[in-house]
Amino acid sequence: VRDVWLDCDPGHDDALAIILAGYDEVLNLLGVSTVAGNQVVEKVTLNALGTLTASGLSSVDVVQGQGRPLLRPPLLCPEIHGESGLEFAEGGSMQDYAIGSPVPGKAVNFMFERISAQYKKRGQPVCLVCTGALTNAALLLLVYPEVIPMIEIVLMGGCIGTGNTHAVAEFNIQTDPEAAKVVFEAGVQNLAMVPLEVTHTALATPAVMQRMMQRQTPFLQLMHKLLMFFAQTYKEVFSFEHPPLHDPLAVFFVACPSAFTVRKMRVDIETCSALSAGQTVCDMWSQSQQPINATVAMTVDVDKFWDSMIAAILKADML
Ligand code: BDR
Ligand code: CA
Numbered sequence: 378v379r380d381v382w383l384d385c386d387p388g389h390d391d392a393l394a395i396i397l398a399g400y401d402e403v404l405n406l407l408g409v410s411t412v413a414g415n416q417v418v419e420k421v422t423l424n425a426l427g428t429l430t431a432s433g434l435s436s437v438d439v440v441q442g443q444g445r446p447l448l449r450p451p452l453l454c455p456e457i458h459g460e461s462g463l464e465f466a467e468g469g470s471m472q473d474y475a476i477g478s479p480v481p482g483k484a485v486n487f488m489f490e491r492i493s494a495q496y497k498k499r500g501q502p503v504c505l506v507c508t509g510a511l512t513n514a515a516l517l518l519l520v521y522p523e524v525i526p527m528i529e530i531v532l533m534g535g536c537i538g539t540g541n542t543h544a545v546a547e548f549n550i551q552t553d554p555e556a557a558k559v560v561f562e563a564g565v566q567n568l569a570m571v572p573l574e575v576t577h578t579a580l581a582t583p584a585v586m587q588r589m590m591q592r593q594t595p596f597l598q599l600m601h602k603l604l605m606f607f608a609q610t611y612k613e614v615f616s617f618e619h620p621p622l623h624d625p626l627a628v629f630f631v632a633c634p635s636a637f638t639v640r641k642m643r644v645d646i647e648t649c650s651a652l653s654a655g656q657t658v659c660d661m662w663s664q665s666q667q668p669i670n671a672t673v674a675m676t677v678d679v680d681k682f683w684d685s686m687i688a689a690i691l692k693a694d695m696l
Contacts, residue, residue, distance in 0.1 A: 381504045382488060382492055383406060384409075386414030386462075387428055389607040390622050398628045400693055407492070409425050411479075413444050413451050416455070417444065424471045426478070427463070432696075443484070456614050466609060484513050496528075504528070506530075506531050506532070510549050511556040514560050515557075530568045532570055533627040534548075537661070537673070569639070585687075633681060636681040636682065638674075642671060
């Protein structure tokens with residue numbers, strides 16, 4: 378069983394990442410931290426609490442993290458995730474389910490406490506899964522460099538080629554390029570990046586929706602409304618026939634690494650250019666001769682992913 382900390386900005390696909398991390402049998406979810414990204418941090422924190430409550434995971438602690446990127450103004454994404462950051466088709470949002478409040482204090486302190494305690498207890502690295510901007514992760518590494526040997530990082534973010542919110546940049550990295558640079562250059566032994574090229578293959582097709590809707594329960598109906606909103610905005614903004622579920626793929630990478638093909642390479646983050654800040658410069662052929670710092674996912678077995686994702690959703694539905 379792998380210990381996991383999830384840092385996220387829910388976000389429709391982040392909500393599914395939370396459910397997979399909370400229910401996959403080979404993962405032990407230690408806690409959730411939030412970061413400004415898809416919406417302002419107060420909203421994504423409510424969405425994290427709402428997701429945990431709605432899916433029967435309310436014993437998992439949530440801590441609110443950074444409200445803005447290290448150096449740049451926030452970039453939000455209401456055109457995909459709506460005003461609340463997690464809207465449903467036919468009205469309502471995940472905030473309607475939020476019960477409880479985040480634990481008090483700074484996220485980096487709480488993350489360090491939990492991660493280091495678990496590392497000492499189990500003697501194996503904790504996997505920090507990041508599905509939003511890397512602001513909290515960068516601060517954790519800067520404030521507590523002693524955490525570096527205690528963690529592995531798997532992040533949803535970046536692209537080898539074409540971006541989504543920019544021609545050559547993916548949203549999470551584009552939001553806070555300086556934080557991404559800190560994370561990629563921190564010397565974390567195992568850092569894996571699950572880029573758009575992979576997440577764009579995991580589409581919530583009608584066949585997937587049908588497999589998920591095994592019962593007409595309130596929770597499954599809620600999952601359906603969540604995915605229908607996401608499908609609608611992805612159609613409007615990107616002309617995608619079916620929406621890609623980016624974030625749970627990073628969690629799935631921890632749960633089932635054998636379902637992915639990967640390449641190890643140097644990845645540098647563009648921070649200087651006004652034209653392409655946030656680009657993940659993936660040096661596939663080692664032309665820079667810089668040391669390798671990342672494992673980049675190249676493909677995923679999409680059927681295996683859906684088997685795990687749907688199993689997690691159905692488990693949440695039983696509780
Ligand atoms: C990423 O951007 C966000 O909108 C999603 O939640 C995902 O983490 C995809 O580029
Ligand atoms: Ca996200």
